Amino acid sequence: QSALTQPASVSGSPGQSITISCTGTSSDVGGYNYVSWYQQHPGKAPKLMIYDVSKRPSGVSNRFSGSKSGNTASLTISGLQAEDEADYYCCSYAGSSTWVFGGGTKLTVL
Amino acid sequence: QVQLQESGPGLVKPSQTLSLTCTVSGGSISSGSYYWSWIRQPAGKGLEWIGRIYTSGSTNYNPSLKSRVTISVDTSKNQFSLKLSSVTAADTAVYYCATGGGGSYYYWGQGTLVTVSS
Numbered sequence: 001q002s003a004l005t006q007p008a009s010v011s012g013s014p015g016q017s018i019t020i021s022c023t024g025t026s027s028d029v030g031g032y033n034y035v036s037w038y039q040q041h042p043g044k045a046p047k048l049m050i051y052d053v054s055k056r057p058s059g060v061s062n063r064f065s066g067s068k069s070g071n072t073a074s075l076t077i078s079g080l081q082a083e084d085e086a087d088y089y090c091c092s093y094a095g096s097s098t099w100v101f102g103g104g105t106k107l108t109v110l
Numbered sequence: 111q112v113q114l115q116e117s118g119p120g121l122v123k124p125s126q127t128l129s130l131t132c133t134v135s136g137g138s139i140s141s142g143s144y145y146w147s148w149i150r151q152p153a154g155k156g157l158e159w160i161g162r163i164y165t166s167g168s169t170n171y172n173p174s175l176k177s178r179v180t181i182s183v184d185t186s187k188n189q190f191s192l193k194l195s196s197v198t199a200a201d202t203a204v205y206y207c208a209t210g211g212g213g214s215y216y217y218w219g220q221g222t223l224v225t226v227s228s
Contacts, residue, residue, distance in 0.1 A: 001173055003156065036214045038157070045206060045221055046157065051214035089157050091213060097170035099213045101149075104156040 001094055004029065004102035011108040017078040020105045022090030023071060028100055030071035034093035037066055037075045040104075041086045049088075050075060077107075085109040112137045114207050114219035122201075122226050128194040132207030132219060139188045140165045144210060146190045148181060150203040151221070158203075163190055197226045 005023040012018040022029065022037075029035060035053045038046035048057050050066035053073065063078045073092070077084055090102040118130035132146070139146065147162035161171035163181045171179045175194070183190040194201060202225050210216035 034213055038215070045208075045218035046215070047218075048210065048214055048216050051210075057214075057216060091157075091159070091215075093213050098172060099159045101157040101159060 001098060001100050004090055004092060004100060006088075006090060006102040006105045008103075009106045009108065011110055012077075012080045013110045014080055014082065016080050017076060018080060018107065020075045020077075020088050020090075020107070022073040022075070022092075022102045024073075024092055024100070025071055028092040028094040029068065029073050029090075031095065032093045033068070035066065035068060035073040036091045037064075037073075038089045038091065039084075039086045040089065046089060080109055082109050112209065112217045114209065114217055116205060116207050116219045116222040118222060118224070120223055120225060122197055122224060123228050124198055124226055125196055128192070128197050128201060128224055128226070130192045130205055130207075130222065130224070131189050132191070134188045134190075134209075138185075139183065139190065140185045146181075146183065147208050147215065148192045149206045149208055149215070151206070152200075152203040160192065160194075160205075199226050202226045 033053050037050040040046040049064050053068045054066040065076045088105045094100040113135045115133045122128045145162040148160040163169045178195045180193040204221040206221045207219045208215035
């Protein structure tokens with residue numbers, strides 16, 4: 001069970017859209033529709049932003065959206081805002097009742 | 111609104127057992143269909159899923175930690191616990207308890223730093 005692969009960092013200007021990828025294998029991301037995304041600000045606990053690939057919990061802005069193609073899941077943030085600057089982690093079911101996180105992506109809003 | 115709070119020693123000696131408890135408030139640990147999980151994060155690094163327990167007592171663990179991890183639940187106290195044996199410096203991390211449906215963690219504790227050092 002290896003960590004999912006995310007880019008170390010992405011950046012964008014306010015108002016722009018960015019996409020963070022999360023690459024796994026057919027044994028995790030590609031095999032199940034159980035990918036979630038978390039936002040983490042420094043010193044804070046993670047916050048659920050997307051679950052089951054593309055569903056948004058109540059209260060999460062519709063600027064956040066998720067998708068999946070093959071072994072890669074993606075989180076897209078549109079209309080980038082300064083408050084979106086944070087670390088983002090993907091998480092996937094990995095079979096046998098286990099779960100695996102990605103290495104995390106630092107989003108910088110320029 | 112479910113709230114989670116981790117508690118336990120902040121310093122553990124190498125080779126000893128790390129023990130943490132997560133107290134659940136705002137709801138019964140026995141109700142619903144939630145799994146109660148532990149997740150950790152070494153300083154400056156990513157999240158690592160440790161394992162989870164269902165209210166029935168059924169557990170699942172990260173294969174890389176399975177030989178050292180035990181998660182248990184005490185429904186009478188509305189708590190669940192983590193024990194990690196034979197710790198080394200590599201186990202130094204912020205430990206979170208979390209819950210939600212399936213593998214979607216909607217509720218998180220604030221996290222507690224555990225340092226392994228002599």
